Amino acid sequence: MLEKEQVYKELLRCNKCGGCQVICPTYKATYYEGNVARGRLFLVRKYLENGEQALLKTPEIVQVLEQCLLCESCTKVCPSGVRTAEVVLHYRQQLLEIKGSKNKWKERLYRLAFLNKAFIPLAAKLAYYYQKYGMIPDPYQLRSFLSQYLDGQVLRDNPGTGITLPATGQRKYKVTFFVGCASNTFYHGAALVAINLLRRWADVTLLDNYCCGAPLLSLGAVDGFREVANRNLELISREQTDFIVTDCSTCASVLKQYPARLGVAAPALTKLRDLVEILIQEREHLSQVKGRGRQKFTFHYPCHLARGQNLKEPTQKLLDDLFGSSYQPHLEDDSCCGGAGTFGILHRDLAQKITAAKLANIQNSGAAQVVTSCPACLMQLGAVVKRLALPLVVKPLAVFLEEAMGESR
Amino acid sequence: MHSNVELFLRALRQHFRVDQIVVNNEALYLYSYDSSPYSGQPAAVFFPESTRDVAVFFTLAAKFKVETLPRGAGTNLSGGTVPQRGQAVLCLTRMRRILAVDWEREYAVVEPGVTNLELQKAVEAGGYMFAPDPASMNVATIGGNVAENAGGMRCVKYGVTRDHVLGLELVTPEGKVLRLGKLAQLDGGYAINSWVNDANLVDLIVGSEGTLGVVTQIMVKLVRKPVACKTLLCSFNDLRQAGEAVSEIIKAGIVPTAMEIIDQKLTHAIDDFVGLGLPRDTRALLLIELDGWEEEDLNAQMDRVMLILRSIGVTRVDVATDSKEREQIWLARRSVNGALGRIKPYYVVQDITVPRHKVAAMIKKVEEIGQKHGVTIGLLAHAGDGNLHPHLLYSDREREMPQVEAAAEEIFKAAVELGGTLSGEHGIGMEKRPYLKLVFKPAELEFLKAIKEAFDPSWLLNLEKAI
Numbered sequence: 001m002l003e004k005e006q007v008y009k010e011l012l013r014c015n016k017c018g019g020c021q022v023i024c025p026t027y028k029a030t031y032y033e034g035n036v037a038r039g040r041l042f043l044v045r046k047y048l049e050n051g052e053q054a055l056l057k058t059p060e061i062v063q064v065l066e067q068c069l070l071c072e073s074c075t076k077v078c079p080s081g082v083r084t085a086e087v088v089l090h091y092r093q094q095l096l097e098i099k100g101s102k103n104k105w106k107e108r109l110y111r112l113a114f115l116n117k118a119f120i121p122l123a124a125k126l127a128y129y130y131q132k133y134g135m136i137p138d139p140y141q142l143r144s145f146l147s148q149y150l151d152g153q154v155l156r157d158n159p160g161t162g163i164t165l166p167a168t169g170q171r172k173y174k175v176t177f178f179v180g181c182a183s184n185t186f187y188h189g190a191a192l193v194a195i196n197l198l199r200r201w202a203d204v205t206l207l208d209n210y211c212c213g214a215p216l217l218s219l220g221a222v223d224g225f226r227e228v229a230n231r232n233l234e235l236i237s238r239e240q241t242d243f244i245v246t247d248c249s250t251c252a253s254v255l256k257q258y259p260a261r262l263g264v265a266a267p268a269l270t271k272l273r274d275l276v277e278i279l280i281q282e283r284e285h286l287s288q289v290k291g292r293g294r295q296k297f298t299f300h301y302p303c304h305l306a307r308g309q310n311l312k313e314p315t316q317k318l319l320d321d322l323f324g325s326s327y328q329p330h331l332e333d334d335s336c337c338g339g340a341g342t343f344g345i346l347h348r349d350l351a352q353k354i355t356a357a358k359l360a361n362i363q364n365s366g367a368a369q370v371v372t373s374c375p376a377c378l379m380q381l382g383a384v385v386k387r388l389a390l391p392l393v394v395k396p397l398a399v400f401l402e403e404a405m406g407e408s409r
Numbered sequence: 410m411h412s413n414v415e416l417f418l419r420a421l422r423q424h425f426r427v428d429q430i431v432v433n434n435e436a437l438y439l440y441s442y443d444s445s446p447y448s449g450q451p452a453a454v455f456f457p458e459s460t461r462d463v464a465v466f467f468t469l470a471a472k473f474k475v476e477t478l479p480r481g482a483g484t485n486l487s488g489g490t491v492p493q494r495g496q497a498v499l500c501l502t503r504m505r506r507i508l509a510v511d512w513e514r515e516y517a518v519v520e521p522g523v524t525n526l527e528l529q530k531a532v533e534a535g536g537y538m539f540a541p542d543p544a545s546m547n548v549a550t551i552g553g554n555v556a557e558n559a560g561g562m563r564c565v566k567y568g569v570t571r572d573h574v575l576g577l578e579l580v581t582p583e584g585k586v587l588r589l590g591k592l593a594q595l596d597g598g599y600a601i602n603s604w605v606n607d608a609n610l611v612d613l614i615v616g617s618e619g620t621l622g623v624v625t626q627i628m629v630k631l632v633r634k635p636v637a638c639k640t641l642l643c644s645f646n647d648l649r650q651a652g653e654a655v656s657e658i659i660k661a662g663i664v665p666t667a668m669e670i671i672d673q674k675l676t677h678a679i680d681d682f683v684g685l686g687l688p689r690d691t692r693a694l695l696l697i698e699l700d701g702w703e704e705e706d707l708n709a710q711m712d713r714v715m716l717i718l719r720s721i722g723v724t725r726v727d728v729a730t731d732s733k734e735r736e737q738i739w740l741a742r743r744s745v746n747g748a749l750g751r752i753k754p755y756y757v758v759q760d761i762t763v764p765r766h767k768v769a770a771m772i773k774k775v776e777e778i779g780q781k782h783g784v785t786i787g788l789l790a791h792a793g794d795g796n797l798h799p800h801l802l803y804s805d806r807e808r809e810m811p812q813v814e815a816a817a818e819e820i821f822k823a824a825v826e827l828g829g830t831l832s833g834e835h836g837i838g839m840e841k842r843p844y845l846k847l848v849f850k851p852a853e854l855e856f857l858k859a860i861k862e863a864f865d866p867s868w869l870l871n872l873e874k875a876i
């Protein structure tokens with residue numbers, strides 16, 4: 001979390017060159033200056049002259065702060081390296097601290113949800129029944145959330161038991177599986193596949209963890225984030241395994257940020273791996289997926305994989321090695337899909353424009369499947385594919401790999 | 410004036426959707442600036458989506474006598490898109506269709522909001538390019554390129570925007586729509602095009618900084634992209650030596666694609682961004698790009714260039730042939746303006762242009778003037794066409810502005826004394842208007858005003874800019 005002085009420094013480094021227009025997904029959906037890093041930073045800077053209180057009471061400022069995806073694409077292209085997402089986070093935190101902030105209820109809800117292990121499955125279940133009995137005015141929105149929630153739910157039943165699943169192949173190491181909320185709730189099937197994939201080489205223990213804190217962080221609920229992060233840190237440092245692995249790139253990225261954000265040393269986190277990293281490490285043992293004449297697919301690089309963990313190039317290389325020409329990169333394949341946690345719900349129209357643009361790029365690549373490693377992306381892409389009735393299949397990475405191995409066997 | 414604006418906006422609302430008009434004061438701040446240090450609050454911002462929208466906007470503006478100002482991506486460096494008179498801004502970023510690409514006859518027709526990069530990408534697959542490549546090409550729009558007659562790195566060899574515009578559709582400040590140049594021929598008409606003269610009306614509009622009208626379609630020439638390229642990174646102990654090398658190379662009859670001088674400060678800033686490992690200890694970096702149709706073509710050029718470089722005392726030459734490495738080098742060069750934030754928060758960038766053989770002399774002058782006024786100057790130059798960009802950097806607007814302005818004025822004067830001019834590609838805008846008298850006689854300025862009046866008899870479009 002940046003301190004006030006650091007935020008000013010970030011603001012001053014922007015000299016309004018406008019280079020961020022080339023990449024900012026919200027700008028490219030609207031071509032409106034309020035939806036690009038330069039505009040966001042300028043408006044904040046302009047209002048700082050009138051004091052922070054005035055700044056946070058201005059609806060336009062609140063809007064530009066809330067409509068940032070936090071995808072960090074702008075920082076990547078910014079010649080002065082301005083960390084716009086961090087500036088936005090700083091002011092979201094301030095916004096929340098204002099008396100009577102309209103985001104207060106969200107903070108309460110998020111705290112209830114993410115500091116409480118049982119809440120999410122329960123909420124999802126409730127929502128499912130709502131949908132089933134037609135009590136939600138916008139069924140589309142819910143379907144996007146719940147379409148995956150129908151079949152067996154091993155993870156739901158026992159994410160917290162700390163049970164160990166033995167290795168199925170030659171055991172090389174022990175892995176603790178960090179169960180992300182979204183994986184647990186909406187993509188538990190995929191999480192199970194990921195776990196079974198890991199069991200080829202390792203004993204896998206399911207961690208009885210809390211939410212990684214990403215939703216609290218992006219809301220600016222810093223206290224809640226710290227609380228949940230500290231709880232997770234404590235859990236993780238007790239683990240005696242070789243790696244902590246998660247199949248959610250957002251969780252992986254946020255967990256890796258704990259030391260910087262909490263200002264603590266956390267040696268246990270050096271064992272943390274995105275599932276992708278384990279797959280890269282075990283590349284040789286995945287060689288059986290090689291095979292020609294497969295259906296073309298593309299990979300969407302989530303923000304938290306590409307920028308959050310700097311893993312785009314190694315992932316790309318893995319896919320190239322394994323799949324050769326059946327892997328088709330698409331244009332701007334590391335741009336945000338518009339999901340961005342709750343962004344896809346809170347700013348639905350804007351988000352869907354962004355997703356539609358993304359999907360057009362995906363279709364232009366000629367791929368029939370799009371694979372990715374973050375549940376929020378899966379949800380957003382899946383929902384818009386469904387709404388636009390596109391002939392595309394959206395797949396979690398682990399599921400895709402499992403199928404590929406099945407096919408080539 | 411105020412009530413006129415109200416009436417004008419009311420009329421606009423009758424014609425257009427709510428999301429095409431911005432009037433909220435806070436949101437308008439977002440259109441008060443561009444990439445220059447200037448600012449001014451607009452009365453409203455209107456986003457047209459078609460030529461007709463633009464025509465209606467101007468017709469209404471003329472009817473209610475409301476002042477207007479066109480704008481694209483807002484990357485202007487001379488204050489050209491700043492509404493310092495509180496004008497109603499016409500923001501063309503949502504007119505971004507590529508209307509036609511004709512490979513046979515080698516042209517494309519685009520709307521003004523298409524970015525330079527989008528056009529490059531659209532024609533690249535066919536082996537073509539749009540030659541002008543201003544540093545801001547990733548985001549700068551073709552409309553803006555036309556208005557400012559943008560140059561870029563490649564213009565040493567390929568010329569500036571004016572050399573690549575075949576035709577235009579222009580909406581005048583009174584709302585009339587004209588098709589000029591080869592665009593009129595496309596319609597099968599001879600009208601203005603061939604009867605008056607072929608290209609001159611187009612030439613008049615290109616570089617007029619949006620003071621005569623707004624272009625709503627641009628027909629551009631497509632140029633074959635050269636196949637073989639080499640980029641040389643040459644280090645010198647002295648900026649002036651780099652300048653000399655440039656004029657010697659040209660004198661020898663070699664025309665590189667680009668010749669760019671970057672000083673040490675700026676080299677550090679851009680290397681911090683791209684992390685290429687540029688030679689940081691060098692006082693002056695000269696980037697040379699050679700292109701041709703085959704490798705052999707290049708080798709002959711290379712040998713002669715190397716001879717010249719050595720005779721001038723180059724300390725090191727790195728050659729990049731790998732396309733990814735070359736891309737990174739040019740990305741670094743294009744990022745200079747944006748990377749200045751790493752050195753100091755504010756800057757004024759100049760755009761003086763001198764005869765090519767005077768580049769070294771001008772560099773010397775700039776250095777002296779910087780020292781004299783105690784102003785930090787980062788020097789960058791499209792040296793191949795004599796276009797220098799001294800960046801005057803400062804941290805404290807109030808305290809340092811007098812020195813910066815004094816240094817700027819002296820640099821302008823020195824450029825004119827060397828037979829040069831105020832602007833090569835950034836435009837006069839607000840920044841250079843006070844210095845027009847250095848290059849124009851009163852009678853010439855009167856003549857330019859008469860031209861302006863022919864297009865804009867009510868004096869409503871983009872006043873106090875350029876002339």
